[in-house]
Amino acid sequence: DTGVSQDPRHKITKRGQNVTFRCDPISEHNRLYWYRQTLGQGPEFLTYFQNEAQLEKSRLLSDRFSAERPKGSFSTLEIQRTEQGDSAMYLCASSRTGTAETQYFGPGTRLLVL
């Protein structure tokens, strides 16, 4: 068990560019979550997958955001036409299937949009 990993750890981009982040969950975990966290706030839910199926997507998530988990293992989060307001820490977490399962977080990808 190597834990949840995320890549890259930091990303600086110019407004209008597209960015893609990757998350590798703990291997036996079926669920994978994406959160966004800004300074001084708690993590804000974006979306989650059970295996390869995207089961829930936050209403706060604009159409510029898309996530995939094609083989039920790693996941990617893409942001198109980035805006300065997208600057945040993007956290990935994974868990076993079921309610009240512990979510284990990755180190996050810090995005800065200039």
Next chain:
Amino acid sequence: QQPVQSPQAVILREGEDAVINCSSSKALYSVHWYRQKHGEAPIFLMILLKGGEQKGHDKISASFNEKKQQSSLYLTASQLSYSGTYFCGTENYGQNFVFGPGTRLSVLP
């Protein structure tokens, strides 16, 4: 529906106790507690599932009052390493997991 946490911030001297509260306007299925240090990812502390359940390890424990739709995290004889932001996460019946806004705890020597 985001849970409410109180206090927003607390400053302690090493060895003092603290209580952090988390409450929801909706019926809770479970409450999770996490601690996050600056620049790091949240780290899991514990989950509480049943009304009245209490859990703890070391000198950090928590209770869950299902009827009052709230949970409290107790930190006793605080250590410098306890400093960080504590988040509760709640699962309501039929709704997604939601984090509270956090309580910033600073333990001073």
